[in-house]
Amino acid sequence: MFEKWIYRIVIVLFLTQVLVPFVGLVQFSIQGAGTTPTLSSFQQLIVNPLFSGSLLNSLFLALCTVILSIGIFTPPVWHAYLYAPKVLRVIEAVSFVPFVVPAVVLALAYVQFFSSGLLNLVGTPYLLPFAFALLGMPFYVQVLLNRLRHTDALSLHEAAQSLGATGVYAFMKIQLPLLRSGMINGGLLIFTISIGEFTITQLTTGGSYNTLPLYLMIAFTNNPLEGSAMAVLTLVLAVMGVVAALFFASDKRRRVKGERA
Amino acid sequence: MLTVEHLEKRFRDHVAVRDFSIRLEPGEFIALLGPSGSGKTTVLRMIAGLLTPSAGTVYIGERNVTNVRPKDRQIGVVFQSYALFPHLTAGENIAFALRLRRVKKNEIRDRVNELLGLMQLPHREHYYPAQMSGGERQRVALARALAFRPPLLLLDEPLSALDAKVRDSLRELLKDVQRQTGVTTLMVTHDQEEALSLADRVIVMQTGEIEQTGTPKEVYHSPATAFVSTFIGVSSAIFVTRADDGIHDVQWCGYSFHYPLHANQRRELAAGGTKLYVRPEAIRLLAHPVTNTEPQGVVVFSMFLGNSTRVRVRMTDDTLLTVDVPSGKLEYTEGDQIYIQIDDPRS
Amino acid sequence: MIYGPLFLFISLFALIPVANVIANSMWARGLTFNFYGQSFSSQYLNAFITTLKVAFWSGLIGLIGGAVVALSLWRSKSTWVTTVISAMSGVLANFAGLPLAVAFMVTFGVSGLVTNALQKFFHFNLSQTGFNLSSSVGLILVYCAFQIPLAVLVLLPAYSSLSEDLEAAALSLGCNVLEYFRRVLIPVLAPSFLGTFSLLFANAFSAYVTAYAIAGGSVNLIPIQIGYLINGNVSLNVGLGNALAVEEMVVLSLSLSLFVLSLRMRKKRRQRVKGGAINV
Numbered sequence: 001m002f003e004k005w006i007y008r009i010v011i012v013l014f015l016t017q018v019l020v021p022f023v024g025l026v027q028f029s030i031q032g033a034g035t036t037p038t039l040s041s042f043q044q045l046i047v048n049p050l051f052s053g054s055l056l057n058s059l060f061l062a063l064c065t066v067i068l069s070i071g072i073f074t075p076p077v078w079h080a081y082l083y084a085p086k087v088l089r090v091i092e093a094v095s096f097v098p099f100v101v102p103a104v105v106l107a108l109a110y111v112q113f114f115s116s117g118l119l120n121l122v123g124t125p126y127l128l129p130f131a132f133a134l135l136g137m138p139f140y141v142q143v144l145l146n147r148l149r150h151t152d153a154l155s156l157h158e159a160a161q162s163l164g165a166t167g168v169y170a171f172m173k174i175q176l177p178l179l180r181s182g183m184i185n186g187g188l189l190i191f192t193i194s195i196g197e198f199t200i201t202q203l204t205t206g207g208s209y210n211t212l213p214l215y216l217m218i219a220f221t222n223n224p225l226e227g228s229a230m231a232v233l234t235l236v237l238a239v240m241g242v243v244a245a246l247f248f249a250s251d252k253r254r255r256v257k258g259e260r261a
Numbered sequence: 262m263l264t265v266e267h268l269e270k271r272f273r274d275h276v277a278v279r280d281f282s283i284r285l286e287p288g289e290f291i292a293l294l295g296p297s298g299s300g301k302t303t304v305l306r307m308i309a310g311l312l313t314p315s316a317g318t319v320y321i322g323e324r325n326v327t328n329v330r331p332k333d334r335q336i337g338v339v340f341q342s343y344a345l346f347p348h349l350t351a352g353e354n355i356a357f358a359l360r361l362r363r364v365k366k367n368e369i370r371d372r373v374n375e376l377l378g379l380m381q382l383p384h385r386e387h388y389y390p391a392q393m394s395g396g397e398r399q400r401v402a403l404a405r406a407l408a409f410r411p412p413l414l415l416l417d418e419p420l421s422a423l424d425a426k427v428r429d430s431l432r433e434l435l436k437d438v439q440r441q442t443g444v445t446t447l448m449v450t451h452d453q454e455e456a457l458s459l460a461d462r463v464i465v466m467q468t469g470e471i472e473q474t475g476t477p478k479e480v481y482h483s484p485a486t487a488f489v490s491t492f493i494g495v496s497s498a499i500f501v502t503r504a505d506d507g508i509h510d511v512q513w514c515g516y517s518f519h520y521p522l523h524a525n526q527r528r529e530l531a532a533g534g535t536k537l538y539v540r541p542e543a544i545r546l547l548a549h550p551v552t553n554t555e556p557q558g559v560v561v562f563s564m565f566l567g568n569s570t571r572v573r574v575r576m577t578d579d580t581l582l583t584v585d586v587p588s589g590k591l592e593y594t595e596g597d598q599i600y601i602q603i604d605d606p607r608s
Numbered sequence: 609m610i611y612g613p614l615f616l617f618i619s620l621f622a623l624i625p626v627a628n629v630i631a632n633s634m635w636a637r638g639l640t641f642n643f644y645g646q647s648f649s650s651q652y653l654n655a656f657i658t659t660l661k662v663a664f665w666s667g668l669i670g671l672i673g674g675a676v677v678a679l680s681l682w683r684s685k686s687t688w689v690t691t692v693i694s695a696m697s698g699v700l701a702n703f704a705g706l707p708l709a710v711a712f713m714v715t716f717g718v719s720g721l722v723t724n725a726l727q728k729f730f731h732f733n734l735s736q737t738g739f740n741l742s743s744s745v746g747l748i749l750v751y752c753a754f755q756i757p758l759a760v761l762v763l764l765p766a767y768s769s770l771s772e773d774l775e776a777a778a779l780s781l782g783c784n785v786l787e788y789f790r791r792v793l794i795p796v797l798a799p800s801f802l803g804t805f806s807l808l809f810a811n812a813f814s815a816y817v818t819a820y821a822i823a824g825g826s827v828n829l830i831p832i833q834i835g836y837l838i839n840g841n842v843s844l845n846v847g848l849g850n851a852l853a854v855e856e857m858v859v860l861s862l863s864l865s866l867f868v869l870s871l872r873m874r875k876k877r878r879q880r881v882k883g884g885a886i887n888v
Contacts, residue, residue, distance in 0.1 A: 003785060007680035011689065014677045014756070018696060021708070021753060024715025024722060076614040087611065097622045100860045102814030104831045104838075105853040109625035111838055112632065112846060130621045139702075192703050198817045203838045213706045217821065220710055228714050231707035238703040239695075246695050311776045331779040338780040344773035348795040357791075358781040391876060405781070 022235070029228040041229040051230070054215035061125065061211065062194035065132040066187045072133065073140050074183060078175060081148045082157060095141040098134060106131060107203035114204075125209040131200045136190035143189065147182030185248040192241030196234065212237075262287045262445040263308070263413055268317035270303050270469075277303045278469045281317070285413075290439055290446045292460035294453060296492065300469035301449045305415050308447065310334050321413060337406030337444070341418040343398045345390040351401045352377070352386035358409040376404040379438060396427040400434070407442060414439075416448040420455060432458060453493045457481060465489050473523075482540070482606045483523040490538030497541070497582040502534040511537060514556045514578060519605035539603060541571065541585040546593060547600040555600040558582070560593045574599065626857075633850035643851035652852065655828040659813055660859075662744050662829065666751035667808035671801060673752065674759020674808075681760070682767040694764065697757030704754060709821035712750045716741050742823040750822055751815065755808050762807060766800035766874075803870030806863040813859055830856055 030037045045051045080088035101109075110131065114121040121127045153175060160170035198213040207214065212234055220227025263285040270278040278300040285291055293301040306312040308319055310331035318327045326334050345354050352373050359369045377383045380400040390398055399419065406414060419435065420428045436459055439446050450456050456463050457477040465472040465480060465488075473485040484490035487498065501511035501520075509517035511530065520537060522530065529535035547555060561581075562573040569585040572593055576582060582601065586593065593599065633643055646652070681690050700708065715721045716734070726732040740746055770793070778788040794801075816831040825832070830852055837849035 004684065007684040010676055010680040011684065011693070014673075014680075014693070014760075018700065018753070018757065020722065021711035021715045024720055025707075025711035027721055028714040028717075028719075072613050072617050076611045079610045091614070094618050094622075096864070097618075097626075099810060099864055100857055101622065101626055102816070102831065102856065102860065104814070104816045104834045105626070105629065105856055106622075108834055108838055108846075108849050108853050109629045112850075113625035113628050127621075130617065133617070134621055189702075196703050196705050196707075198706050199820075199835075203835060206839075213817075216706055216710070220713075220821075224714065224717075228710055231710040231714075235699075235704070235707045235711075238699050238707070242695055242698045242703065246691075246698075306776075309776070309780055311779065330784070331776075332782045332784055334780075336780060338777065340773040340777055342771055342773045344771060344777035346774065346777075346792055346796065348792075348798075357778075361782040361787065361791075405777075409782070 025228055025235075026232055029225065029232050041225045042233075044226060045229050045233070048226075050210065050215060051219075054210045054212050057125075057210055058195050058212040061128055061132070062191045064129040065136070065194040066190050068129050069133045069136060069140055069190050070183055070187055073137065073186075074144065074179065075171075077141055077144050078148065078153070078171070078179065081145065082154050092141060092145075095137045098138060103135065103197075103199035104203070106134070107200045110200070110204050122204055123206055123208055125205060127204055128197075128201060128209075129194075131204070132194040132197055133190065135197065135200075136186075136193045139189045139193070140186035143186035144179065144182045147179055147185075151178050153178065181248050185245045188241050188245040188248070192238050192245075195237055195241070262289070262322065263447065264320040265304075265308065266318045266320075268304065268307060268319070269315045270300070270307060270312065271315045276469055278307070281469075281471060283464060283471075283474075285445050285447060287412075287445055288443045290436075290459060290461045291448070292456035292463045293447065293449045293466060294451070294456040294463055294493070295466035296451055298468075299466040301451075301466050302417060303469075304466075305338075305417055305447065305449045309336050309338050309415055335409070335411050335413075337409070337411035337414045339399075339402050339406045339414070339416045339419050341421060343390070343402040343422075345398055345402055345405070347390050350387050350389055351382065351393065351397075354390070354401055355404045355408050357405060362409060372408060376408060379441070380404050381434070394427075395423050396431055399423065399431060403435070403438065407438075407444065412445060414444045414446045416446065416450075418450055419448065421450070421452065428455075435459065457493075465492065467492075479521075479523075483521045483526070484538050485523045485525050487536070487538070495541055495583055496538035497544070497580070498536050498538055499580060499582075500534055501530070501537045503530050513537075513603075514576070516554045516556050516603075518603045519608075520603065521605070521607055539582070540606065541583045542569075543604050543606050544582060544584040545602040545604060546572065546574070546584060546586060546591075547602055548591065550600045551602070555602055557598065557600055560595055560597040560599060563593055563595060574601065576601075629850045629853050632847060633854045636847055640847075643845075643847040644855075646845075646848050647851040647855060651828070652830075652833060652848075655830050655833050656855070658744055658828050659830045662747055662751065662827075663809045663812035666748045666755050666812045667805050669748070669752050670755025670759045670808045670812075671805045673756040674763055674804065675801060677756065678760045678763040678767055681764065690764070694761065697760045700754050701758035701761055705817045706821055708753060709750065709818045712741060712753070713822060716746075742826045744827055747819060747823055747827055750818055751812050754818075755812065758811060759804050759808060762804045763797075763800060766797055770796065799870040799873035803867045803874070806866035806870065810860050810863040810867075813863070814856065 029041055030039060077088070077091060080091055098106075110127055111122055113119070114127060156174055156178070157167075157170055160174045161167065165173070196213055197211075198217070201209070201211050201214055202217075212230075216227060216230045216234060219230055263283075265281060265283050268278060268281040269276070281300075281304055283291070293304060295301045303312060307314045310326070310329060314327065318325055320326065321334065321336070346357065349357065355373045355376055356369045359372060364372075373386070374383070377386055380403065382397060382400055382404070385393060385397055385401070388397075390401070393401070399422075403419070416435075420431055423431065432455065439459075448456070448459065457480070460477060462474065463477050463480045464474045467488050473480055473489045475483075480489065481493060484493065484496070490496045490498070499513050501513045504510060504512040504517040506512075506517050510519050510522060511517070520539070520543075522535075522537075526535040526537065550557075556576055558574040558576040560572055561575050564571045565588075566585075567588070569587050570592070572584045572586055574582045574584055584601070634641060636642070677693075681693060713720075716723060718735070723734045726734055741750065774792060774796070775788055778792050783791060814831060816835060819827060819829050819832055820835065823829075823832075825836075834849050834852050834856070837845060837852070
């Protein structure tokens with residue numbers, strides 16, 4: 001019993017440490033330096049065209065990144081998992097590139113590589129979905145692999161083919177539905193990463209393309225009240241993304257149980 | 262040595278163990294046998310102090326240990342998963358309890374060597390658990406539990422994680438070690454063969470309660486309940502009455518024979534009749550009747566098992582009997598008309 | 609070819625640009641190590657040392673804090689608290705970035721929650737003590753806000769991979785709970801702790817947004833310096849930026865190899881019991 005209380009105290013301390021800055025943030029965003037709470041900073045944000053523009057830009061970028069990632073990553077990871085464990089090891093290793101090449105270095109590399117010729121993309125937002133997809137790759141690949149490990153994908157694929165399905169048909173009709181929860185889950189993580197990315201956006205576009213985090217930084221410098229209101233909104237978006245991903249992860253677990261029963 | 266009185270464990274509204282009492286004499290080897298979910302592991306964990314009982318008392322010798330912490334109970338436990346410490350070698354695992362008790366270094370070394378010898382593992386002292394086979398890990402776990410000379414040893418499904426061959430040889434080693442050390446032992450198992458071959462007494466459990474306690478032979482030949490008869494081996498249930506010839510024990514379809522009865526069955530027999538669970542090897546098939554009282558039947562199914570052939574016989578009163586015919590004897594095929602004889606398994 | 613698009617993507621958006629950086633770090637109309645020389649001059653050497661310091665301390669504090677929190681979560685056996693805290697940690701560790709920095713600046717600012725609370729309840733004036741969020745100590749404090757949650761996320765599975773029988777065995781052999789921690793739990797998890805530390809270290813070493821937003825130019829860090837070189841805040845010297853980037857990647861590779869090594873150690877030790885036989 002004594003032991004249990006120590007654990008509870010530790011957890012409460014941790015929660016305090018985690019929550020204090022956010023309580024402070026929310027309190028500041030509705031109160032500012034004054035004393036009367038007001039939602040005026042949020043109201044100002046909503047009518048501010050710069051804010052809504054940045055929100056739309058971010059959502060659009062994030063959506064592009066998610067579609068791109070699902071399209072590029074899913075088929076090879078699935079195929080390698082089933083048939084080419086060596087290739088899978090290469091894919092896994094490569095997916096960890098963002099841990100060795102952090103965003104700043106990636107930005108530096110892009111600024112030099114995409115600055116001339118056919119691929120003169122610096123200063124435009126066209127690089128960003130690719131960069132975000134790269135940053136999200138380790139998360140997406142791991143989530144998808146988890147899903148694959150939880151289903152007997154190979155037997156199901158072979159069964160479908162033994163029943164007369166072509167490889168492509170079996171992939172579309174059997175494997176994709178099986179992987180759906182993993183794709184949604186990983187897609188949500190990529191979405192959340194894309195919505196919050198600051199470094200590469202700032203350093204490769206030079207501020208020419210206004211996204212949520214970029215505008216947050218500007219707003220906070222000009223008017224901390226507006227900036228903190230934006231920070232609250234951005235956080236809410238991130239929390240929603242992660243909670244939705246968790247929801248799909250737990251949904252998956254339930255379904256696997258059902259399949260086995 | 263170990264006395265357990267009216268032990269009970271409830272998890273919320275579910276009763277896992279109900280009114281469980283046993284007494285182990287010094288040096289005795291008792292097996293707690295039951296299917297999964299019968300509460301046998303719960304009993305073991307309560308005795309070890311790893312679970313707090315909802316009611317009841319546990320004595321080791323004369324000492325009430327119901328509220329004593331596991332570390333002060335001096336009970337050796339072997340876990341089903343072995344639970345060897347992965348960061349310690351076999352030798353260090355065995356020495357663990359001795360180091361905790363601040364035993365002198367050279368004494369620890371001697372004890373570890375002695376145990377490694379007893380377990381036939383002297384060459385594995387410096388191996389890590391991950392480098393050893395399942396059977397070797399099992400023996401290290403046993404040595405570790407015995408190292409501090411506990412008066413009581415608890416074994417939780419000690420052989421169930423091993424494949425059949427290793428299991429057989431380890432079973433013999435276990436019996437040997439228990440005899441040599443004389444440690445009072447309580448083993449939990451769902452494997453009837455393990456229980457019957459190792460234990461001096463077997464306790465059969467189902468849904469948290471004791472179904473029958475007895476020597477392996479008693480439990481095998483005279484199952485007290487239908488559950489025991491079906492859980493341990495195969496048997497055919499027949500309804501018997503008291504033999505009217507005054508010589509034999511029971512009578513069935515006009516055929517009288519000797520058969521060991523459980524106390525409950527004897528009581529029921531006196532009151533009119535009882536169900537008897539006859540083992541397949543106790544029944545003999547005859548092509549022709551010997552005394553003209555042997556019941557008649559037809560072979561409806563036969564299956565070759567290696568050292569015997571399993572035959573199912575439909576008797577004239579529609580009872581189905583399962584019979585094992587030793588290989589090399591007369592072969593029976595489906596449709597054969599036969600007569601049956603029931604042997605007294607005690608003879 | 610099913611792998612084509614993936615490897616084209618990886619080559620075009622990771623491998624080739626990065627190889628280009630490495631090549632350019634020692635090539636300017638001929639092979640040269642001038643950029644590396646510059647990168648070890650006083651200003652950038654200081655940046656290197658400060659970055660190492662911040663990464664080390666925030667990694668160590670993050671590891672200890674995360675280990676204690678994850679242990680408490682694991683031992684308290686409350687699934688819903690664990691789920692809620694994992695979700696929170698997931699947000700903080702991976703996705704908070706800029707909003708987290710803003711939250712700290714606001715909370716520790718002139719009229720922030722913490723500043724006010726300290727003043728009101730303890731008559732303690734934060735700004736008079738010389739405490740400043742845009743210092744290396746301040747940065748370490750802010751970094752801990754995502755390092756501890758990251759450690760919790762990484763360590764929770766490590767704790768729950770421990771068999772309950774391991775503790776039962778230790779107790780039956782004569783350990784109390786603290787002895788179990790000291791003699792079994794900590795040594796068994798040592799590789800996980802090492803791996804977690806190397807992950808946290810790399811994480812802090814490459815952090816840019818938080819440092820940029822909170823400290824700007826007032827704390828001299830390698831990622832910030834690279835950012836400046838890109839933005840041209842300093843007279844553009846791409847070669848120097850490349851040299852710094854290569855050095856950064858070397859440090860990150862080293863800590864990542866430490867992480868991989870710790871995984872190997874864990875795998876080597878993991879007790880393999882035949883499938884399905886483990887007691888539940």
